[in-house]
Amino acid sequence: YVEHNTPKDGNVPNSRHPLADRDDLLIAHVTAFNQLFWDTGTTRTTVVDHGVVAPSAHYTGELDRLAVVINEPVRRWRVTGTDLLPRFAEIAPLDVFGMKVAGLADHLGLPADRITSHDDVPQARMHAELGRRRAYLHLCRWTSLGLSLIEAMTIGMPVVALATTEAVMAVPPGAGALATRIDTLLDAARRFMEDPAEARRTGATARAVALDRYGLDRFLADWDRLLEEETCASR
Known part of the structure; x- marks a missing residue:
């Protein structure tokens, strides 16, 4: 399960993730901050940082x-x-x-x-x-x-x-x-x-x-590695 968001409502330090205490999945957070602030109980978590397509535009600052x-x-x-x-x-x-x-x-x-x-x-x-x-x-x-x-x-x-x-x-x-x-x-x-x-x-x-x-190279490599690890672990 990919979690893109910070906790939205309530007592943020105690925000309970809706998929907390699940032994059948892994929550992939897009930032370490999200992983820190969501209470996921015993559900396994990891972080795969965002990746963006580099814009073709370049800075001039004119x-x-x-x-x-x-x-x-x-x-x-x-x-x-x-x-x-x-x-x-x-x-x-x-x-x-x-x-x-x-x-x-x-x-x-x-x-x-x-x-x-x-x-x-x-x-x-x-x-x-x-x-x-x-x-x-x-x-x-x-x-x-x-x-x-x-x-x-x-x-x-x-x-x-x-x-x-x-x-x-x-x-x-x-x-x-x-x-x-x-x-x-x-x-x-x-x-x-x-x-x-x-x-x-x-x-x-x-x-x-x-x-x-x-960058996309790092992002895609992280996802390839994670998916390979999870696939091997489930065999």
């Missing part, structure tokens, strides 16, 4: 703007860190991509020139547009691991991210700014805006990390 990818930012609000966006809009204009992002500036009470919505843009075109922005902003408080964060790193973007859930492991030193103090992230965003060379160097590190850890 626009002094921050890019964000959020689906349903109004409905999900604090979960996706939507409430934090106005503070970053003071540093640089934001381009928000995703589903149901239209009208976000109005919901936040901000001028349209500070937050521009790009609703449901096809993925390849979105990747190309992300790469033109100076840095990628990831403000999710609670998510398994946003694949858009990994894709942005693979494009070669420096990232500014909340140090929450699996982002702590996905963004090592040198690949971007990672913190729970918003002022620290604001300072990083400001630095990337003012120093394109630093942004490019940081993005290059992010790309190398993402390709190594989340």
